[in-house]
Amino acid sequence: MGFYFAQALTGLASASSLFLVAAGLSLIFGVTRVVNFAHGSLYMIGAYVAMDVIGLFGKVPGFWLALPIAALVSAAVGGLIEVTVLRRIYRAPEMFQLVATFAIVLIAQDVAEWIWGVADRFGPRAPGLSGVVTIFGERIPEYDLFLIAMGPITLFLLWLLFARTRFGVLVRAATQDREMAAALGVDQAKLFTAVFCLGAGLAGLGGAMQVPRDAVTLTMDLEIIAEVFVITVVGGMGSIPGAYLAAILISELNAFGILILPEITLIVAFAAMAVVLVIRPYGLLGRPPSAPETPPGPGMGTLRLPAMAWGGLFLVMALLPLVVDQFMTVLIIDIMILGMFAMSLQFLMGPGGMVSFGHAAYFGVGAYGAALLVRHLEADMGWALAVAPVAAAAAALFFGWFCVRLSGVYLAMLTLAAAQIVWAAAVQMQDFTGGDDGLTGIWPAKLFGDDLAFYYLALAFAVIAVLVLRQATRSPFGRALTAARDAPLRAEALGINVQNQQWMAFTLAGTVAGLAGGLYVFKKGSVFPDVLAIPQSVDALIMVLLGGVDVLAGALIGASTFVVLEDVFNQFEAWRSMLGGVILLIAMLAPGGMAGLGSMIRRRKPA
Amino acid sequence: MSEAMLRIEGLSAGYGPATVLHGISFSLAQGDSLALLGRNGAGKSTTIKAIMGLVRRGAATLSFDGQAIGSLPPQKIARLGVGYVPEERRIFAELTVAENLEVGRRPTRSDAPEWPEQRLYDLFPELHAMRDRRAGRMSGGEQQMLTIARTLAGNPRILLLDEPAEGLAPVVLDRIADTVATLRAEGLTLLIAEQSLGFAAEVASRCVVLESGQIAHTGDMAELAADSALRDRLLSV
Incomplete structure (x- = not known):
């Protein structure tokens, strides 16, 4: 007592x-x-x-x-x-x-x-x-x-x-x-x-x-x-x-x-x-927001890169390793992996209209899923890469069910809390996940052992990710999702089950993030709880922000910029501050991201 | 018109990419009472909001008392003595009646009538009885009274009323019209955007009629009220 x-x-x-x-x-x-x-x-x-x-x-x-x-x-x-x-x-x-x-x-x-x-x-x-x-x-x-x-x-x-x-x-x-x-x-x-x-x-x-x-x-x-x-x-x-x-x-x-x-x-x-x-969706003593959530601003269009442009981009990507050195090849692999992660978040935020503060959860679950399979079941790389997105999908299905019940910042904060749970589990379940020491020695199969082969593997995955996300945005599912984002009540009245659409979108975004996470493990050869932590989630947000939330390709631009910036800043002691400074500048000066700069300049002209 | 208190020249305004007002001009002298009339969507409310700095404004000459207000934020415009009574009341529903008045309170000024709390309650005795009631729990008419009282608490030199008659029961409407007429009689300058011709005729001496964001007619309020042909042309739906 x-x-x-x-x-x-x-x-x-x-x-x-x-x-x-x-x-x-x-x-x-x-x-x-x-x-x-x-x-x-x-x-x-x-x-x-x-x-x-x-x-x-x-x-x-x-x-x-x-x-x-x-x-x-x-x-x-x-x-x-x-x-x-x-x-x-x-x-x-x-x-x-x-x-x-x-x-x-x-x-x-x-x-x-x-x-x-x-x-x-x-x-x-x-x-x-x-x-x-x-x-x-x-x-x-x-x-x-x-x-x-x-x-x-x-x-x-x-x-x-x-x-x-x-x-x-x-x-x-x-x-x-x-x-x-x-x-x-x-x-x-x-x-x-x-x-x-x-x-x-x-x-x-x-x-x-x-x-x-x-x-x-x-x-x-x-x-x-x-x-x-x-x-x-x-x-x-x-x-x-x-x-x-x-x-x-x-x-x-x-x-x-x-x-x-x-x-x-x-x-x-x-x-x-x-x-x-x-x-009580708005908390114990909270009230639903009296004013409707901010309607999507003029930037929230459905700008899209035409299929030809994607084709061209991937052709260039396929030929790049022939002309760049090994260092660049490895850097581009990083860009592709993080780019897939960022694109999945862009899909969630752009067409889905859901801001996630905890998207690292699904990237990390994919990474841990693959690594755990290798560690505990001695699975080969193929199985591990197949399980990564499935594990992430399961996690997204579970947490998403709660998250889509809310909207706006409530949803975003809930996603962050969900990510923290997974992070805490990874840190605390030491016998299973290795805790802070992580899981190391997760190397790719011999076939993909060299950088060039891994490059093409990553490229193939990136192509799949783009095809899936692009198709999802253009399909009736994507249209319904966008309708639900722009006018949830009207979408409901049209017979769209808004929560279900959002739940599916949340799961799809998690799945693609998990795929990226699986690749990430084999690229690094190890995984630590950091991949689940808040900074990892924010990294993805920064990439989407850098590239602009309106365009799928923006996430790739953002990821490229981010990886290059990080690579440059890492040489300095105050790299965090420098990164922070760049983010602040962009948030204050170019809220449309780099892909949005063009349309912003056009909009500046008087109406 | 060198004595103009509020001068508007070439005012364009709108929301986001849409422009609603296309270069309108008019002015008010001290003690004037002017009604802004027009059909739904003609730009009456937008004009008032543009004066207050609540919507996007084009490069216009907007001056109050000789001071340019075209690029000032709402709170600075309010502090010059421009009192804004919004459309749809916009009372602070979670606050009590007394607290709503407190939000509107500004220091007294030598060039405008003073509105201490007691005087507001004299004007609207109903409000005194429910000082501690949450404003969200009042009827529409009571809320409209509170909205006017809240703005008066700032001791304004001019009152901008945006559709004060909208959605009110006839009895309440008369009450509000009487009050506004009293304020006018006391010398307060008034600009009233109004759909209801009857209400406008009771409280305004001049009128400006808007059509699709432009001025279609300027003149005497009583004349417009009397001229049915003109009225039909300008205002009938």
Whole structure:
């Protein structure tokens, strides 16, 4: 009895920090409609700043100064991000905003490494709260009790702010109808900056509060963001009480889940999320968006490369190895594999109208599927490559069933959570997947052992992928899908089962990604959990962004640019920042991608 | 017309690639009340939204009080004293009545009548009784009152009303018309986009009739109301 009680308190204590970060994210989303990937970075900055303050002033009064100072520093950084980047992309489609905030994550990682170094840091216990109290015969850390109290206190203060101040009223008004608020003279720019600072400050405070409990590391930014996404989706985007409820629910499930399934606690959280979303698609306390989702902008056409052009492209590709050197041949193999991955995401996002933040799941399942078959069943390459897309299809069929029940950012965040589950499974099921050490020594069959042969294998697969995706877009299925994207209600009225179409599209995109993943394993000879992680998903988004979401061929252009850029930047220490900088530039200057540049210039001319 | 408070010259405007207004010009002096009339889709609402900076505008001369507003964002235009009462009310449904008024509140200005909270409640006593009610739970007529009160709370110098009579029951309509007429009598400058000729005749002295995004007629409101042939030509469907 006492043990369970203690476990419940541990869960509550963990919930507080998560709640602060999630409340900040939810708040920012509610007002600006931007899902801020960089929220995890602000949390991380808060934790590092807290460590510095403690180092500077000693434990007393350092720790107690650290909390407000960390919040202020994160708030200031958040304000800077809002003014320099986000303000320019509020009108851009979700994908650009997400990718741009992810670019900030990349830059923040470099800056944090430069300032604080790579070594993990361990904070001191909180002065005055370092003891334990005994409740029901269990020893409960005093600091946990402090954390437990911080949750409701913050909730109450936020409630006061929003219910009782002019600032709060204006924020709530802008959340409902930005344009109307502006027409009444409300300065949105200032309001948005203020909200962003507040949300960022909460993230920073959350980070500082975790210092006595957890190590401060350079990976804590992405570790928390997935959990926080789950919490905001379960609680309802934009609802702060919802975030609190969800933080408690998920933390308690983690606290008790660890007793039942110690290896796969995230799966418990996902199961909970799935149940909540099936019953309440907009979260516990969320409301369906009152305004219809942004209608597709003028760029969302059905631009297509004619069959002749594809034929020409593949002919050139087939002849290329005869003229380029081995290094280029290998580089082009990378481009083709990533290009297939990016094309599958383009299909999902373009004709399908579904933005996925977690497309790496299917690439990774394909890769792991092939590698596991080789490792555990000693299958040959042919079987492994056949199983890769099937395994990915099965995963996409499973997760897709949940995802297509939602739309817009909700769908996108759910895809990210799904990818995190698979990632966690790959890391935690060590005996099966090798954990962080991955699976190595997965080499191709002798026939494809040399680069040239592998090149033609990859090319054949790429041709198949293009044919399948192109045909799918042009078929009645593709038309129905596009109709469902542009006008879901009208499509329903015409007898199109929108969810089913989207489910099938999700599965098809996953299948092609899995095929690419299978090839990837044999190209690299190994697979690590990284192929399932958030950066891998974002890489695909960046490729689609680089090339333009409207055209299948754009994904190939994007993949080529990405691989070349990465190859060039890899020589520098600050390659993440450089990549981030390029992404930011493109997101801000050419929201149509490179394939969209032409049509954008044409559209610039006055109507 | 050197005294024009709001001057519009060669205004074109539209949504996305579609242009709805094709170069219209008119102006309002202090104390004027002008009705923008026209059939559905003629461009009445677009004109109001273009003045407010809510739709894409072409290179026009738009000035308020001698200051160019053609490239200002909505909140700056509002802060100059331009009060916008939107079509379809657009009240903040989740906020209470009092909170809706709070959103509209702006500092008082020497050149415009002041609208402290009590005066708004005097104008619409119904609202006082439901100050703490969520605006989404009010009737259409009550919401229309709130919309007007919310804009007045900003102490505007000019009121732009976009189809204030739309979808209202006759009793409520009279009530709103009386209120707008009172505001006019107090010297507030009014620009009203309206479908209902009766409503317009009650509250406006001049009129501009739009047809397919261009001005088809400019004149005296009472004359238009009296001339059935002209009315049929310009407005009948």
